[in-house]
C-alpha cells in the first residue's frame with residue numbers, strides 16, 4: 408500500500424492556517440479515461456472544469472495560489488497527485504470527478520427458432536441481451552475520507568459508492584494501517600473536509616442542481632494528502648442531460664463557479 412508516505416506530516420497542519428494554497432485535481436487522464444458517457448469521457452470533463460476553476464481563482468481571488476495535478480491529458484498516479492499536494496504544503500485538496508452508474512443487462516426474447524431435440528421439433532426462444540448504461544439519476548455529491556461507520560451506512564450509500572470506489576480505489580479497511588491513517592485524518596481534517604464539502608454542495612443547490620449530499624468513504628485518492636480534501640462528483644455522465652450540460656462551456660463554468668463559491672465560503676468560515 409502506497410499511501411503511508413502522508414502519515415508523518417499529518418499533525419503539523421492542525422491549527423492556525425489561513426487558506427492560501429489549493430491543489431486542484433482533475434480526475435483521471437491519459438490512459439485512464441474514467442467513466443464513459445454517450446458523447447464524452449470523464450477525463451476530458453474533469454480537466455475542462457478544473458482549468459475553468461483555476462481561471463476563476465486567477466480572475467477573482469488573485470492571492471490564492473493554485474496548483475494542478477495535471478493541466479493536460481496525462482495520467483499522474485494517485486501517489487504523484489498526493490506528492491504534488493504534500494510537497495507544496497497546500498491547504499486544501501479538491502478532486503473533481505464525474506459520476507456514473509453501473510451497466511445493467513436486460514435479456515429479452517426477440518423471436519423463436521425451431522430445433523430438433525430427441526427427434527422432435529421444438530420451438531426455442533431467441534434471446535437478445537442489451538446493455539444499458541443510462542440513468543435518470545442526477546445531481547452532485549461530495550466525498551470526504553472516512554471509514555464507513557456501519558453496514559447500514561454502507562447500504563445507504565448504495566450504488567454511488569460502487570462507482571466512486573471502482574474508479575478511485577478504496578482503502579483496505581481490514582489493514583490496521585488504514586485505521587491509523589483514517590483515525591489521524593479524522594482527528595485533524597475530517598470536520599474541515601465535511602464543512603468544505605457542505606459549502607460546495609450548498610452552492611450547487613443554489614444553482615438548482617440536485618444535492619446528493621456529503622458522503623464519507625475510505626477513498627484512496629483522499630488518503631494520501633495531508634490536508635483537508637474533498638472529491639466532488641459534479642454530475643452523471645450516464646445521464647444524457649447532465650452529460651450534455653457538463654460538456655457545454657456554460658455548464659462547465661457554472662460547475663466551476665459552484666466549487667469556487669463553496670471554497671470561498673469555507674475560507675471565510677475558517678478565517679472568522
Ligand SMILES: [Zn+2]
Pocket residue numbers: 434435441442449504505574575
Ligand atoms: Zn472519476
